[in-house]
Amino acid sequence: MGLAPLWRLRAGGEESSDAVDALPESAPVPIGPDRGGAASSPPAQTPPPERVPEVRSVRAALPVRDLIPRAAGEAAAAAPDRRDDGDPARTGRIARMDWDELEADIRACKACRLCEKRRQAVPGVGHRRAEWMFVGEGPGAEEDQRGEPFVGAAGKLLDAMLAAIGLQRGENVYIANAVKCRPPHNRTPQADEIAACHPYLARQIELVRPRVVVALGRPAALALLDAEISIGASRGRVFHRAETQVVVTYHPAYLLRNPADKAKAWEDLCFARRLMQEQAGKV
DSSP states (O other): OOOOOOOOGGHHHHHHGGOOOOOOOOOOOOSSSTTSOOOOOOOTSSSSOSHHHHHTTHHSSOOOOOOOOOOOTOOOOOOOOOOOOOOOHHHHHTTTHHHHHHHHHHHHHHGGGGGGHHHHSSOOOOOOOOSEEEEEEEHHHOOOOOOHSSSSSHHHHHHHHHTTOOOOOOOOOEEESSSSSGGGGGGOOHHHHHHHHHHEEEHOOOOOOOOOOOOOOSSHHHHHHOOOOOOHHHHTTTTETTTTEEEEEHHHHHHHHHGHHHHHHHHHHHHHHHHHHHHHHHH
């Protein structure tokens, strides 16, 4: 189907945007128009819009904490997570869970309306002490059926993206989503839904303790950083969630609809890989 992971490095490790021509423009995408970007996304040659109306109101549910963008190579500064997740007792209970308790709680969760239409919740998948963590938006139809994130066409492209920088699903990589239940019709998660799921994502990050987290799309960046950002304006920058470095890039489903931006995503992956190599050199 033309979905094989064909992103690759050239000989000698040269970074080339030619490596991102992995999928044809006609590749099937079983993900709604809002997955990875607004339905009104402009053509590939036009910069993406600065705001997404569906998530702009998230500040009402997720008060902004200290968000510290830093240039690559600059010393990290930890910012405390001051997010208010609505129910302190529930947040505190989740913060003490081990992996088995956490995944069981996610599967039984009824904290927001998304539980009403789901087939099953989708906690996450991968190595539980990985150095890399990738966070998407939410499950799609196939993910809702199979119980694993990123298993449709966008998941195949994500696997290709991982392979391009020498990674593989399940090996030193953990994959999760901002919300754990499929939004109806694959719409963008709403502010209160992201807020309800945030304690789960926060606990996953605490348990995994990744060195670098890659936010795939605006909703994922919003959940991780608690602030409105433009993906285009934030590329090539390091953000910090407490002591964890965060890099933002486009969601794979957006790239399926806008293949010209695969070159930009390739640059973002190479940037994240350099950050990881710099951290390894400091150990």
